[in-house]
Amino acid sequence: MATHCFCFCFQELFLFDSAGKEIFSEMLEKLWEQPNALCIVYDVTNEQSFSNSAKWLEKLRTQASGIHIPGVLVGNKTDLIDRRVVEQKQAKDWAETNGLEYCEMSVKEMENYEAPFHIMANAFHRLYKERVETFHSLV
Structure with missing residues (x-):
């Protein structure tokens, strides 16, 4: 399973899902002009999927x-307990080091x-409030 990367734009809410496919990378870079929040999803049963998270984050930060x-x-696919290779602590520490929040889920179950949508919505709302306050301070 590939890593997924979602980005939000501020004026309107757009979700871009790359499905972790390199073929979409160039197209997404054009759409990512000014993202305001991001969501990177990896498969807890696939070390490469987790490693790709760093690649997607670096592309976005660049x-x-x-x-x-x-x-x-x-972290997705937590229902596959016996196949898990990326431990929660490892992923949580990586997320924290990179300034991201962390959660796990099982879409199948x-x-x-x-949870990730609530986190993203809260981040989006905080940014909106900050920009409104900035605008009001200029008026």
Whole structure:
């Protein structure tokens, strides 16, 4: 399973899902002009999927140089307990080191699947409030 990377734009809410496919990378870079939040999803049963998270984060940070972009790293497929290779602590530490929140889910079991969207919505709302306050301070 490939790593997924989602980005949000501020004026309107757009979700871009690359499905971890390199073929979409160039197209996404054009769409990522000014992302405001991100969500990187990896497969807890696939070490390469987790490693690809760093690649996607680096691509995004290169695109948005000098701007802090809040986001979340999401471990998916937690229902596959016996096949897990990426431990929660390892992923959580990586996320924290990279300024991201962390959560896990199982889409198959419909377990905690809403968490990343709540995290992203909260980040998006915080950015909106900050920009409104900035605008009001200029008026």
